[in-house]
Amino acid sequence: MAIPRKITVISRRTIVVSGAAASAFVAASGRWPVLAGDDSIRRRSPAFELAYRTLIGEAEPAEDGTVHLDLPEIPENGNTVPFKLWVDSPMTAEDSVKTLHLLSTGNPQPRVASFHFSPLSGEAAVSGRMRLARSQDVVALAERGDGKFVVAFRNVEVTIGGCGN
């Protein structure tokens, strides 16, 4: 019995058109298209929203470029993702950073860590290793000496999630 075989002929035109559409998507969004199931990337968990609001209240913190988050764009393993956080500040009595919060928008527990600085710190900078359950925005929220908050967001694509954090 002959096996019916369906042959699809892809015309040159189809290839050109779909290729152009894909390039347009990448150019417009600045990222590679992600496969199904990853619509979570921009989603913030309710737990995150609650933790974030508990820290900052109603005011929206400034995203003024003074807070920096250094994380690998595509970490090999969500269980140990190296991070480096720092805030531009002279760390003097007039201009300092009291606390730097590291938050996750997609982990079961949104508050990853809070780092406290002192007059002996000299620099508002810290590094460590964190868990990431899935692709998400990682948030660094700095509380300045004058009580004002400044924030930075960083998107991280996780292929192997850190289990159960």
Add this chain to the structure above:
Amino acid sequence: MGTTRIKLPDSIKSGDLIEVKALIQHVMETGNRKDPEGKPIPRSIIHTFKVTFEGQPVFGADWGSGISANPFVAFHFKVPGPGTLEFTWIDDAGVTVVEKTPLLIS
């Protein structure tokens, strides 16, 4: 809690801004996982890390379950002069580990 490792620069002078690295062995069990029988594994993490220099606070960290096993931390310290850095880790079981590292000022 297990072994700790503290790393300081080889040569330190008064007034230097140095980077201090601290590592401790710990499972940092998140409390979200289940054992093979399906029973939840209780959370067991180091929640507090503190550093003082001659009684003055230098740096502190409150850690959650999103911190990886065997927590590592690097921070800065402006050396006011000779003295001893004291590192303290406290975990969910109430176990406290204290490590004292004298600064070798050259």
